[in-house]
Amino acid sequence: MRKTTTKLADGRELIYYDRDEAVLRDAPDRRPLEPAASLAEIRRDPVLGDWVTVAAHRQGRIYHPPADECPLCPSRDGRLSEIPAADYDVVVFENRFPSLATDAAAHVPGLDEPLHLGRPGVGRCEVVCYTSEHDASFAGLSEAKARLVLDAWTDRTAELSALPDVRQVFCFENRGVEIGVTLAHPHGQIYAFPFVTPRTGKMIEQADRHRAETGRNLFEDLLIAELADPVRVVAAGEYWTAFVPYAARWPYEVHLYPNRRVADLTELTEPERAEFPGLYLDLLGRFDRLFGEEAPPTPYIAAWHQAPHPGGAELALHLELFSIRRTVGKLKFLAGVESGMDAFVNDVSPEAAAQRLREVAP
């Protein structure tokens, strides 16, 4: 993999990841972009104890542009996009409308008392373009290309974790207009948070409790239990296992764990890295076949859970992949019970979901 770090016209970083070691990446960004100021702030919810990000400058962000104005396509035919090159393999750049930014220090909203605790939204938000082909999808990538994406995620995790204020690096993909995706071009995102996210915080709390009670790691015990009675196991390789969680929140939800517990992507060995692309592409293919050949592509969220630092010693790297579609033409909405109380109701039994996901194997 060849990595080339460049700057966009407004000073944001753009990084090319190429399989071709000889490629030269020197196309300049010719757009007349003004540096964008970030007014991002984080505020602590006094009633729940969680950090919430407030990013009012994001209201003006790009929203469903026509395909011929896609900002994630390469710059060509005289049209300038976010990517100066005329083609690319995988590219990562800082989001022009970031929820968190390294220079967010300008604005400090907090009253700095326990019930009104605010901070600048220091961190970083990146966009990961998986392919220069506008109409492609992650599921349609080659294994070699998916491996390049994995290597890019890994590099970003290492680099962003090293930033002074970053506690947790979150690589994810939102796919489908049903999820709220506003750019159709295949891409994912990375958030480098200055706090431990609420969900990760709860996981660590449970894992710490499990350690105190049993002396063992929660995630290792969980994988042993799922493999012992594989009614919810969907696919298994030599180094990875995919299963529907016992208390799945979403109609179709799969968690993919490396069999050997690691804290984050940077700790994966070469054999583990080599097996991942095939398994993940297999899972994405199953998701797209879940609702039959005629159904539109399955909307999904793919979320990498990585250990924060410090404080994440018990957390196990894993990928959570889930769809909000419960059947053709029907979505799972987060209404009063979920959004009001965080209490999920799932209309699909996890065992039935696993059965269906096994049926739609390639």
Place this chain on the structure above:
Amino acid sequence: MRKTTTKLADGRELIYYDRDEAVLRDAPDRRPLEPAASLAEIRRDPVLGDWVTVAAHRQGRIYHPPADECPLCPSRDGRLSEIPAADYDVVVFENRFPSLATDAAAHVPGLDEPLHLGRPGVGRCEVVCYTSEHDASFAGLSEAKARLVLDAWTDRTAELSALPDVRQVFCFENRGVEIGVTLAHPHGQIYAFPFVTPRTGKMIEQADRHRAETGRNLFEDLLIAELADPVRVVAAGEYWTAFVPYAARWPYEVHLYPNRRVADLTELTEPERAEFPGLYLDLLGRFDRLFGEEAPPTPYIAAWHQAPHPGGAELALHLELFSIRRTVGKLKFLAGVESGMDAFVNDVSPEAAAQRLREVAP
């Protein structure tokens, strides 16, 4: 208020709440309904510690029926609905497709080991019809009618709290197709949970910590702080205060607290009850005016937070009202950051939201 408890053809309870003390409610349900079996179960997520409800039998529930087949309209013109009477004031009945049911004992899925802990989904799910007028909305109710709804919520809270397995009673309304509402007729729902919901559990944890650290109640201190610098206060009466929370998660979000802390609706005094309808209708009217006269009705979730029992001594009754609409034609989606990490990003500053909500006063 006159309360008349009846049974539907399949044995479910239906309760009329009437302002007219003389009304007779004896219309029988003439539909040939089979008793519906509930396969509801609750499962404990071993990684997060939360209870998730699995209700696979709900997949077949009624979905966007045409207006002339609305199951929440009164039975008339030869058409039989869920409500046998030819007209009604406010009516509550057990959901035919409940996520939780008192007789859910048939199915015990749990392996009953720490990582696979399941229970029957014992509890109750009710539907609250606010008016017999199909095309009305809560915001359009009279104060007297809104008061009757408050009294019905209060009665249901008292009655459902007394059920042996119920820990928490949750009255709420989902409004708008954008929220996933499948029945257009104005209605809300009540869930009687056999567990403390995750969100409430976190609130209690924070409130207990605040008590340990300060000797005071978290919610009382919060109300004092918001009133001391009322930049986020939207409306205030003699007995209630409405403000946008400092760390609001949603583009437009208002929390309405009684000024005197109470555990749940049953503890409100007559003056507090008398003031509520006017204030709440005022807030709902503001929500509908937020996006201009031409915008379609504002989608919202209204969620009553009530203390669970046992264990809720520090929780303060309040209503959380929020919209997922961030601007005309644009919704706040819960994508990877929110659904994957429970980390919310809000594109509207809470102070700006409060300012806007004050501007659209009647």
